[in-house]
Amino acid sequence: MSALGNIAAALLPLYGVILLAWAVGARVPWAAKLCSKVLVFGLIPLLVIDKVLGAETRQLLVIPPLMFVVSALMSIPAYRLAKRVGDDFDPKLLSASFSFFNVAFFGVPVSQALFGEVGVSTVVCAYIGSALYGNTIGYFLIARTKEGTRKAATKALRVPLVYVVIGSLLARWGGVTMPDAAAPIVSIASTLVSVLGMAVIGLNLAETGRDDWRPKLMTRILAVRQAAGVILIGAALGLEAAFVGVLGPRDRVIVGLVALFPVASNVTLFATLLDTNRKAAAILVALSSAVSLVLVLLVVGVFHSAMPTG
Template identity: 25%
Template sequence: MGLVGKIFPLYGMIGLGYIASRGLHVARESIAPLLIYIISPVVVFAASLNVTISLEVLGFPWFMFGVSAALCLFFYWVGKFFWEDATRNIFAFSAGTGNTGYFGIPLAMLLFEPEVANLYIFTMLASLLYESTIGFYIIARGQYTFRQSLLKVARLPSLYAMHLGLVCNYMGWFPSESLMDFMEYFKGTFAILGMMMVGMGLKGVREKGMDFTFVGMTFVTKFVVWPLVVFGLIYLDQTWLGLLNDALYKVMFIFAVVPLAANAVSMAVLLKAAPEKASFAVLLSTLFSLVSIPLMSLIFLH
């Protein structure tokens, strides 16, 4: 019940987002740019400043980035057999990532010791790197040309915020304590607005209908393929390679069990790539995670 109680308030944010969209007529098209271009870069910059830099810490996010990119590209190919519109693009994007921020951070802090939680928070930047490069490009390709898609990737500020934060961290250039405290407010804002975006996207589900093929396929990628790939890599390393340690195994576990990424809704809205389908799939996967996360925790951690 402790785990369920920790994540349950996030479901309330989804409901508030739906109410804001239906009753207050809040436009999700106004919220998505705020999340992607203003709030997210501040959150990323602060996380990059606070991480303890080492060769292992810097290398592991790239490993997880490779896993995400490989799954995205594979399922982009698979998607051509099911859809001919932008649904294929948002499906491929969703296959390569998960809700590593809104769900992953509280989950890591609840299940693991602070050292592992801090390692996870930095490794989560792999999701940001994926979403800001290959993932964003794949979604953009649903509506834009090759050149236009690359230009949109180049304009994403979060990627530059991550590198700036790491440079300042390495050089020892830190903002004042009051400014660091102020940046903490952006984390809560990011989580609340991100989950409300899911609820806002549900307004169009009743109007445009539900794509159960899309929901089923995204569930397979997130709740079957991701755990199989991650646990397979852990088994391979434990049996043959010996390159990783228990702390990194725990970080990989979080990546494997979180639901679909709420950021998929923000980017789908921004790029006009099937946002209603993304919202419905994210909502169902979030509800399903109430059962799947405790079950996977019981299997993996005991």
């Protein structure tokens, strides 16, 4: 099967999960929160531990910092757009929508379909950088207006991902490796991360109505976010190639594709925290997921013959 066929086969069932969760979400209003907890406190940490222990040193040294900086810089175009849209969309939520890429749920199946398990390590490194920004500085900047500076900072320091990454790096430095017997468990966890992550999108979408969609506003936000992502990640990869030059072709392809990834579903959690634009956030995440599917399939379809195979 071609690279395009592999991605379609991996992603289309996940979009079926979004539709199914959307259909049943009103009947199980507690499900989105439960799925999020399972992901944040169980499945994602397991996946991160496995991939950090198995990743190449050059990947860990370059990709997470690169994505952390890109995620932080995405707040600049978000701020400029927020001044233009005014009260139509909360500026802090808009910043989160720009900075948080759906790397774990969307990126894992894409990378796996293109390069197999070796590609997952790269995309998890990208996830680490993006999520570390989103779950620490990003969370603090959003939560401090609602919870106060001290409480927001305390909660940001409780994010399990921070300690999972630190612990994994220390374990790697100490020569620890993931036992072979854990491979099937990690493989199942990787699949569940994508399935439950997409389910969260559909579950959050269930509370929206037709009048909430505002296509002009959503189109404007997604267009600016997409252009900013391509420019910033392209510039970051160009600087890495010019001054560092340690990433391989496969790494650059996967990190480059992150620019096309959708808005992360945890933006809806921040909307709930702020008690603003909750429905708009759910719609933005869902629409960006649909747009990203088309863009990734288009880009891979056009350039797959030039993509590295190893």
